[in-house]
Amino acid sequence: MWRAWAGRVSGDGLHSASCLWDQTMNLTAASRSVRPARAVSPAGPPGLSPVVELNVGGEFYTTTVGTLRKLPGSKLAEMFSSSAKACIDAEGRFFIDRPGTYFGPILDYLRSGQLPTQHIFEVYREAQFYEIKPLVKLLEDTPQIFGEQVARKQFLLRVPGYSENLELMVRLARAEAVAARSSGVLVCVVPTEENAAFCADALRVLEADKRSVIKFGPWKAAPDVKDLLDCVKMDIMAQGYQVDYKSHNEKAFSFAHSDYFYTFLFTWW
Numbered sequence: 001m002w003r004a005w006a007g008r009v010s011g012d013g014l015h016s017a018s019c020l021w022d023q024t025m026n027l028t029a030a031s032r033s034v035r036p037a038r039a040v041s042p043a044g045p046p047g048l049s050p051v052v053e054l055n056v057g058g059e060f061y062t063t064t065v066g067t068l069r070k071l072p073g074s075k076l077a078e079m080f081s082s083s084a085k086a087c088i089d090a091e092g093r094f095f096i097d098r099p100g101t102y103f104g105p106i107l108d109y110l111r112s113g114q115l116p117t118q119h120i121f122e123v124y125r126e127a128q129f130y131e132i133k134p135l136v137k138l139l140e141d142t143p144q145i146f147g148e149q150v151a152r153k154q155f156l157l158r159v160p161g162y163s164e165n166l167e168l169m170v171r172l173a174r175a176e177a178v179a180a181r182s183s184g185v186l187v188c189v190v191p192t193e194e195n196a197a198f199c200a201d202a203l204r205v206l207e208a209d210k211r212s213v214i215k216f217g218p219w220k221a222a223p224d225v226k227d228l229l230d231c232v233k234m235d236i237m238a239q240g241y242q243v244d245y246k247s248h249n250e251k252a253f254s255f256a257h258s259d260y261f262y263t264f265l266f267t268w269w
Helices: 002-033 075-079 103-112 120-130 133-140 143-156 162-175 193-208 225-237 255-259
Strands: 051-056 059-064 094-096 182-189 213-216 242-247 261-267
Touching: 059 103, 075 120, 103 120, 120 133, 120 143, 133 143, 143 225, 162 182, 162 213, 162 225, 162 261, 182 193, 182 225, 193 213, 193 255, 225 242, 225 261
Parallel strands: 051 094, 182 213
Antiparallel strands: 051 059, 182 261, 242 261
8 A cells, every 4th residue: 555655646746746847948948038129118117228229221329218318309309208109120220211320420419418520511410300409509600510501601692593593504504415525504693783784785695696694693792703603613513513614705795794704514424
């Protein structure tokens, strides 16, 4: 009887040990199958700044939610608020569809207040997009942005029809580009009313010959003819065109007219 009882106990014990072993192995396998996500939920525990991996236009960055939320009210902080809908890439990183090259300087400013020293205009544009207002203000005080926004653009706002004239110049140049290596566009630049009156007869002659002329001016600002010409060249080149200008001479014109008439030469190949 003792042997029978011992056999039963031994059998039950073995059965229990086997069950325990199976449960232990299952738990171990389950624990191994759980892997931490690459991106941490933007909400995160209160007071904690979890590490976040970002994919910004194909450039990868690692930072914290605290850094991204450093300026409440900014678009960047809103992207990582608890109510925002996150866009995740195939690797689990938060994805932002913006140029990644210039996101690094944005992070550097949020981390330590460091201002960029390169690609000022591009970083300025991204700071505007993310609504990092203190950085936008600081960049506007740099010589590059100040000169562009306060000096040059304010001058061009005083030149009537400047943007429309640029578009017309490009259209005329492209229309004459068929089977040609280059094409020229004639412009007349008259800073003052007196200059405009002086050039009126020459403009009538060109119109009678059915010649297209783009007229800039007059304007009420200090910059002169060359300043305007340089602005036109800069803005057209910014569109990707290869262009230069030279003084235009016509037999029907007096020598003095050469101060106001110029040909912009677009080179295509």
